[in-house]
Amino acid sequence: MKKFVPVLKKTKLFAGVGEDEIAAMLSCLGARLRKYKKGEYVLQQGGYLADMLVLAEGSLHIQRDDYWGNRSILGHIGIGEIFGEAYVAPGSGVLLNDVVALEDSSVFFFDVKRVITTCSSACRFHTAVVQNLFFAISEKNRGLVQKLDFMSRRTTREKLIAYLSAEAKKQNSPYITIPFNRQQLADYLSVDRSAMSNELCKMRDDGLLEFEKNRFKLR
Amino acid sequence: MKKFVPVLKKTKLFAGVGEDEIAAMLSCLGARLRKYKKGEYVLQQGGYLADMLVLAEGSLHIQRDDYWGNRSILGHIGIGEIFGEAYVAPGSGVLLNDVVALEDSSVFFFDVKRVITTCSSACRFHTAVVQNLFFAISEKNRGLVQKLDFMSRRTTREKLIAYLSAEAKKQNSPYITIPFNRQQLADYLSVDRSAMSNELCKMRDDGLLEFEKNRFKLR
DNA sequence: ACCTTTCTGTTGCAAAAACAACCGAATCGT
DNA sequence: ACGATTCGGTTGTTTTTGCAACAGAAAGGT
Numbered sequence: 001m002k003k004f005v006p007v008l009k010k011t012k013l014f015a016g017v018g019e020d021e022i023a024a025m026l027s028c029l030g031a032r033l034r035k036y037k038k039g040e041y042v043l044q045q046g047g048y049l050a051d052m053l054v055l056a057e058g059s060l061h062i063q064r065d066d067y068w069g070n071r072s073i074l075g076h077i078g079i080g081e082i083f084g085e086a087y088v089a090p091g092s093g094v095l096l097n098d099v100v101a102l103e104d105s106s107v108f109f110f111d112v113k114r115v116i117t118t119c120s121s122a123c124r125f126h127t128a129v130v131q132n133l134f135f136a137i138s139e140k141n142r143g144l145v146q147k148l149d150f151m152s153r154r155t156t157r158e159k160l161i162a163y164l165s166a167e168a169k170k171q172n173s174p175y176i177t178i179p180f181n182r183q184q185l186a187d188y189l190s191v192d193r194s195a196m197s198n199e200l201c202k203m204r205d206d207g208l209l210e211f212e213k214n215r216f217k218l219r
Numbered sequence: 220m221k222k223f224v225p226v227l228k229k230t231k232l233f234a235g236v237g238e239d240e241i242a243a244m245l246s247c248l249g250a251r252l253r254k255y256k257k258g259e260y261v262l263q264q265g266g267y268l269a270d271m272l273v274l275a276e277g278s279l280h281i282q283r284d285d286y287w288g289n290r291s292i293l294g295h296i297g298i299g300e301i302f303g304e305a306y307v308a309p310g311s312g313v314l315l316n317d318v319v320a321l322e323d324s325s326v327f328f329f330d331v332k333r334v335i336t337t338c339s340s341a342c343r344f345h346t347a348v349v350q351n352l353f354f355a356i357s358e359k360n361r362g363l364v365q366k367l368d369f370m371s372r373r374t375t376r377e378k379l380i381a382y383l384s385a386e387a388k389k390q391n392s393p394y395i396t397i398p399f400n401r402q403q404l405a406d407y408l409s410v411d412r413s414a415m416s417n418e419l420c421k422m423r424d425d426g427l428l429e430f431e432k433n434r435f436k437l438r
Numbered sequence: 439a440c441c442t443t444t445c446t447g448t449t450g451c452a453a454a455a456a457c458a459a460c461c462g463a464a465t466c467g468t
Numbered sequence: 469a470c471g472a473t474t475c476g477g478t479t480g481t482t483t484t485t486g487c488a489a490c491a492g493a494a495a496g497g498t
Contacts, residue, residue: 064368072368072371074364074367085357086357086358086360086361086364087357087361088357089353089354089357089358090354092357092358092361093361096361096364096365096368097364116349116350116353117346117350127336130335130349131335131336133353134308134335134352134353134356135308135309137353137356137357137360138304138305138306138307138308138311138356139305139308139311140360141305141356141359141360141363142305142306142311142312142315144360144363144364144367145293145305145315145316145363146315147367148293148363148366148367148370149283149291149315151367151370151371151409152291152370152409153409154409190370190371190372190373
């Protein structure tokens with residue numbers, strides 16, 4: 001686990017906390033590390049969860065397949081991101097989505113009860129972590145609202161523009177790389193892949209953007 | 220403000236805290252109360268927010284109008300619900316939605332910094348409130364994910380079924396009352412009102428449900 | 439009680455999306 | 469280097485949606 005302390009230091013959860021303190025807090029927070037092979041499920045729909053998770057290595061997708069195999073992608077998880085925390089609350093019910101490893105990945109499990117119950121002594125930085133957690137969840141919340149904004153658009157073109165614009169703003173550049181291939185992007189925006197592919201080319205013909213694979217340039 | 224202490228006692232935020240303690244905490248948390256007339260804006264898109272809000276009286280809609288007047292309803296806020304908390308975090312940017320009073324309403328404003336910074340002495344229940352806040356945000360988070368689930372459905376019928384089923388589960392009965400009229404429901408699900416109205420009637424003809432105004436019975 | 443406004447359902451038409459099938463190019467594994 | 473698989477783009481058809489206009493019912497105000 002020690003190996004990943006520098007990674008944790010860069011996360012929102014441990015912002016402002018030094019590496020030594022993080023190393024010391026790991027046991028205090030009941031940290032465990034699990035590794036997953038590409039394609040393996042980190043969490044499964046219908047299951048229960050008692051821990052808060054942080055991705056240390058690799059990348060993940062939060063997604064859901066219905067009875068007919070139609071897939072819906074809720075989001076992408078990159079290194080340092082928190083997930084699963086919303087299902088720890090009492091009475092939160094079963095998980096609504098799968099979380100699957102896109103490549104070989106490592107995940108930290110933290111005992112949330114020990115995170116949000118400030119321990120009496122030792123951890124001077126515990127309060128900071130609680131605040132960081134609040135801010136991180138808030139950020140995730142805003143992200144979900146933003147995704148709802150994409151999805152509330154009526155046409156595929158509007159959805160693409162809303163998503164790509166938000167991404168350009170987030171990456172602070174008109175040149176953006178997205179964590180999806182075409183099928184995944186279609187599943188993320190809940191549209192048909194071929195129709196979306198078609199629309200992307202029309203948008204290129206209209207001079208709205210250029211692209212190659214998963215790299216886009218907006219104008 | 221004292222008048223609303225019994226209301227606050229029933230909220231998720233103050234779960235497990237007695238009325239006396241709540242009354243004592245109000246100043247500790249920097250509470251203020253504001254009243255709004257029907258139709259008035261509690262929060263406005265593009266603005267900034269430094270407080271966490273709790274609805275004490277009335278009801279609100281979180282919504283957004285675009286340049287052409289198309290409205291999108293993000294959600295409904297009932298008595299005791301928390302809102303606005305996601306925009307208090309540093310670097311969270313401007314508000315993405317309006318919050319408008321559907322009827323004469325009263326709203327508590329709390330200084331979030333004082334909520335998440337456990338005060339040294341006095342408030343024995345402060346830690347409980349921090350945990351409650353975490354659980355409340357988690358619940359809101361799950362609600363947003365569920366709404367994304369509605370919106371990811373391809374047809375109006377599927378969206379309606381997903382929404383009404385979730386509502387029936389929440390209200391724990393096949394007889395449900397929704398906080399929307401037809402236009403509002405359409406704006407909530409991001410579909411055309413007339414098409415939705417049409418679809419609802421077809422679903423009734425197909426024996427899937429019955430309805431009258433904003434009361435539905437599912438089978 | 440009357441008029442006005444809002445709400446809901448209905449219809450026809452045009453636009454868009456879903457779906458299915460196909461093809462060439464790139465990628466992967468051995 | 470080879471075949472198999474994945475990926476992205478294209479096209480045509482069917483289904484669904486969005487839009488506009490309208491009408492009766494209900495609700496609200498004076």
